[in-house]
Amino acid sequence: MTMPQAAPPADPAARARQPLVVVDDVVKHFPLPGRLSGSRQRVHSVDGVTFTIAPGEVLGLVGESGCGKSTLARAMLGLTPVDSGRVLFDGTDVARARGSQRKELRRSMQLVFQDPFAALDPRMRLGTSLDAPLAQHGLGTREERHRRIVEVLGHVGLDESFLGRRPRECSGGQLQRIVVARALLLRPRLLICDEPTSALDASVRAQILNLLMELKDELDLTLLMISHDLRVVRHVCDRVAVMYLGEIVEVATRDELFESPAHPYTRALLAASMADERLPATEEPGPRTPYSALRGEPPSPVHPPAGCRLHPRCPQARDRCRTEEPMLVPGTPGHLAACHYPYT
Ligand SMILES: Nc1ncnc2c1ncn2[C@@H]1O[C@H](COP(=O)(O)OP(=O)(O)OP(=O)(O)O)[C@@H](O)[C@H]1O
Numbered sequence: 001m002t003m004p005q006a007a008p009p010a011d012p013a014a015r016a017r018q019p020l021v022v023v024d025d026v027v028k029h030f031p032l033p034g035r036l037s038g039s040r041q042r043v044h045s046v047d048g049v050t051f052t053i054a055p056g057e058v059l060g061l062v063g064e065s066g067c068g069k070s071t072l073a074r075a076m077l078g079l080t081p082v083d084s085g086r087v088l089f090d091g092t093d094v095a096r097a098r099g100s101q102r103k104e105l106r107r108s109m110q111l112v113f114q115d116p117f118a119a120l121d122p123r124m125r126l127g128t129s130l131d132a133p134l135a136q137h138g139l140g141t142r143e144e145r146h147r148r149i150v151e152v153l154g155h156v157g158l159d160e161s162f163l164g165r166r167p168r169e170c171s172g173g174q175l176q177r178i179v180v181a182r183a184l185l186l187r188p189r190l191l192i193c194d195e196p197t198s199a200l201d202a203s204v205r206a207q208i209l210n211l212l213m214e215l216k217d218e219l220d221l222t223l224l225m226i227s228h229d230l231r232v233v234r235h236v237c238d239r240v241a242v243m244y245l246g247e248i249v250e251v252a253t254r255d256e257l258f259e260s261p262a263h264p265y266t267r268a269l270l271a272a273s274m275a276d277e278r279l280p281a282t283e284e285p286g287p288r289t290p291y292s293a294l295r296g297e298p299p300s301p302v303h304p305p306a307g308c309r310l311h312p313r314c315p316q317a318r319d320r321c322r323t324e325e326p327m328l329v330p331g332t333p334g335h336l337a338a339c340h341y342p343y344t
Pocket residue numbers: 030031032033043044045063064065066067068069070071072228301
């Protein structure tokens with residue numbers, strides 16, 4: 001699918017109706033690392049992904065480890081060049097932006113990583129780490145930058161006393177707040193959170209998710225929330241895209257996705273996440289699900305299966321699924337699924 005690259009409309013109402021982000025048929029394959037790198041085999045990390053994010057929306061992106069979520073995030077930020085397809089941010093092609101436009105994009109889209117300890121230099125005081133993005137963008141005098149940092153620390157529920165600390169003098173939850181603060185310093189419009197809570201304890205996880213939701217409203221942010229955990233996206237997202245082996249297999253509003261999932265892969269993820277809620281310590285029966293689990297492990301992204309990529313693991317697979325690739329099409333308005341036999 002190709003879309004003309006339109007300049008953003010000047011009328012604010014029309015602008016609000018335009019997607020903030022358009023991901024249009026993005027493909028990213030990596031050459032196989034290591035011994036086989038001379039061969040022409042490639043890892044099909046992202047394979048024709050299309051979706052949009054509306055201004056102010058929280059879109060969830062879920063899928064098993066290795067399905068391509070982080071690669072897609074990096075491509076959206078322009079950190080990984082794509083093989084084909086485009087990412088538009090507010091009408092600007094991320095890969096083609098140069099000069100001041102590129103600088104503006106770098107400011108407008110920020111990434112929050114999974115592991116706050118890896119995101120911050122362990123030798124640096126937090127004040128220095130927080131000042132770096134502002135100084136790099138040449139924003140304000142030392143005094144002004146300090147005021148901005150203290151203001152943003154307030155947004156994430158921390159005070160000035162953290163500026164003199166080093167990362168090891170903070171808890172994981174406090175550090176993740178610092179990472180969120182650093183992302184917010186430049187007043188971004190889009191925050192891409194890549195597993196922002198999976199390195200944290202359950203109690204801190206909820207705090208950070210609640211903080212992100214508060215900030216979203218307070219600061220008028222748009223969020224892409226990447227997680228392998230359906231409970232996280234259920235908690236915070238307006239709409240959810242489900243990814244399997246480099247492709248989007250279902251997109252729906254949160255309520256539709258959880259109440260009537262169309263794709264066998266989404267159904268299996270739901271079954272697995274409900275099984276997780278049955279705590280082994282108590283052995284109490286958890287919520288039941290009518291959905292079947294998948295067989296086996298995800299196949300190699302170097303040789304994705306023909307037809308529907310899920311067919312070797314799908315309990316519903318029939319002959320057609322082995323040969324014909326299903327397209328991502330709407331079943332009901334706004335609810336798309338790539339399955340020949342949805343809801344079965
Ligand atoms: N720089 C790279 N070179 C080669 N292969 C890569 C590279 N980056 C990612 N891949 C491969 O692309 C696929 C998708 O990786 P990616 O990190 O995007 O998955 P993910 O969905 O974010 O997984 P996780 O949930 O574990 O973070 C994997 O098979 C991975 O090994």
